[in-house]
Amino acid sequence: MADDDTPATFASPACFLHEVDPAYAGLPGPLDLQAWTDVKRWRRNERERLIAERLAVPAELRARQGEAIATGVLAQIGDVAGRIVSAYWPFRGEPDLRAFMEEIAARGGRTALPVVTEKGRPLEFHLWQVGEALSRGVWNIPIPAAQRPCVPDIVIAPVVGYDAACYRLGYGGGFFDRTLAALPAKPRVIGVGYSAARLATIYPQMHDIPMDLIVTEAGVVRPQDVSTVRALT
Numbered sequence: 001m002a003d004d005d006t007p008a009t010f011a012s013p014a015c016f017l018h019e020v021d022p023a024y025a026g027l028p029g030p031l032d033l034q035a036w037t038d039v040k041r042w043r044r045n046e047r048e049r050l051i052a053e054r055l056a057v058p059a060e061l062r063a064r065q066g067e068a069i070a071t072g073v074l075a076q077i078g079d080v081a082g083r084i085v086s087a088y089w090p091f092r093g094e095p096d097l098r099a100f101m102e103e104i105a106a107r108g109g110r111t112a113l114p115v116v117t118e119k120g121r122p123l124e125f126h127l128w129q130v131g132e133a134l135s136r137g138v139w140n141i142p143i144p145a146a147q148r149p150c151v152p153d154i155v156i157a158p159v160v161g162y163d164a165a166c167y168r169l170g171y172g173g174g175f176f177d178r179t180l181a182a183l184p185a186k187p188r189v190i191g192v193g194y195s196a197a198r199l200a201t202i203y204p205q206m207h208d209i210p211m212d213l214i215v216t217e218a219g220v221v222r223p224q225d226v227s228t229v230r231a232l233t
């Protein structure tokens with residue numbers, strides 16, 4: 001007969017993640033299965049909310065913010081001559097970096113787009129310049145028509161959400177994390193998004209790889225900024 005006063009050892013403890021200060025809950029590492037289930041549900045809701053919010057911003061304002069983000073990335077990127085910069089074909093209200101890609105080419109760099117080959121697999125990158133032919137890939141995402149695989153020196157990753165430690169919330173496929181984990185040498189990774197997409201924490205997990213910096217229309221976020229604040233408090 002069950003004894004209600006004896007804790008059951010096989011059951012997960014109750015999840016109090018929602019009561020924990022995000023700064024503590026944000027420590028990397030597997031929490032427990034129940035916590036990860038909660039985090040996944042939370043991420044799904046946040047993705048939906050953040051995408052709906054950015055799509056509700058008037059297109060003209062979004063375009064201006066996108067231009068400011070492109071200017072900010074160009075200020076951070078350094079010399080791109082002879083280097084490969086991967087950006088993306090914008091969808092669901094992401095900042096439009098096509099003019100940025102043209103500027104990279106004008107500065108002697110080469111540009112590329114990410115390509116989903118299969119769910120659960122790393123992305124591939126293929127060289128592509130503005131004006132070149134596109135075809136439809138997985139989920140109908142435009143991808144370079146010509147297959148020219150490459151390994152970028154710099155990866156520009158659009159964020160749905162981001163936090164002060166530069167962790168990125170994407171569309172939930174885990175593609176960028178899987179790709180960065182699989183590359184022989186980690187490229188420089190710059191997250192781009194609107195400042196309104198900032199979250200207290202994305203509850204980073206073992207698989208989440210932080211961006212080297214995040215550029216928004218309001219400025220630049222670096223992971224070091226977090227430890228500086230912590231060290232001072």
Ligand SMILES: Nc1nc2c(c(=O)[nH]1)N(C=O)[C@@H](CNc1ccc(C(=O)N[C@@H](CCC(=O)O)C(=O)O)cc1)CN2
Pocket residue numbers: 088089090091094114115116123139141158170171172173174175176
């Ligand atoms: N512009 C752009 N291109 C990109 C990315 C990106 O973030 N932005 N990616 C960065 O990774 C890759 C695509 N990642 C994606 C991941 C999920 C979904 C998506 O629609 N997921 C469905 C759920 C699908 C399922 O459950 O099977 C959904 O959200 O409804 C789309 C793109 C490569 N290309």
Ligand SMILES: Nc1ncnc2c1ncn2[C@@H]1O[C@H](COP(=O)(O)OP(=O)(O)OP(=O)(O)O)[C@@H](O)[C@H]1O
Pocket residue numbers: 043168169170171172173174175176177178179181207208
């Ligand atoms: N390196 C990896 N190896 C195996 N699975 C991974 C890896 N990275 C992420 N995943 C899995 O991918 C799934 C989605 O991860 P997450 O919520 O971090 O996606 P995301 O970063 O928002 O998506 P995306 O990069 O596609 O925009 C998770 O179930 C996670 O376990």
